[in-house]
Amino acid sequence: MKIYTKAGDAGETSLVGGKRVSKGSLRVCAYGDMDELISYIGLLRCEIPEHDAFLRKVQTVLMTGSAHIASETENPRLTPFPYEEIRTLEEEIDRLSQQMPPMKSFILPAGPVAAAHCHIARCVCRRSERTCVALNDHRPDVQDVVRYLNRLSDLLFTLGRYQCVTHNISEDFWTD
DSSP: OOSOOSTTTTSEEEOBTSOEEETTSHHHHHHHHHHHHHHHHHHHHHHOGGGHHHHHHHHHHHHHHHHHHTBSSOOTTSOOOOTTHHHHHHHHHHHHHTTSOOOOSOBOOOSSHHHHHHHHHHHHHHHHHHHHHHTTOOOHHHHHHHHHHHHHHHHHHHHHHHHHHHTTOOOOBOOO
């Protein structure tokens, strides 16, 4: 199987279900932002190997969510979005938070490198969430994807803070 099909040479691509749309459509941008996030989570897996299994699971949930975003209608052939994984993120946030001092103020992202990458991933996640919200698609599966992205950005923020703690590096608090 060749990696190139030439089917997108005119600036169109297929959604789940086969409908052809512009590669500049909001729906394509939304699942493209999720693809970027999935890739950035892959970088975090390299930077924070002790969280590899957890972050891999996040990637698989995002892949499922991306398929739902790439469909304009409910599609019974898609794997259902695992709503319960939102709770998994909350549990991990709570677990990590218990091991850190409370926040004193806003944090300026900085080192170690793994923490900085967590904060960039958080920003990519927030953009992905905004793009999915802009779809104005109120199907339950899409709303679950939005909720997951919202909670994932909280996890990535927490994981960034946690990297400072585990590397014994003081967080850079914005105090102006």
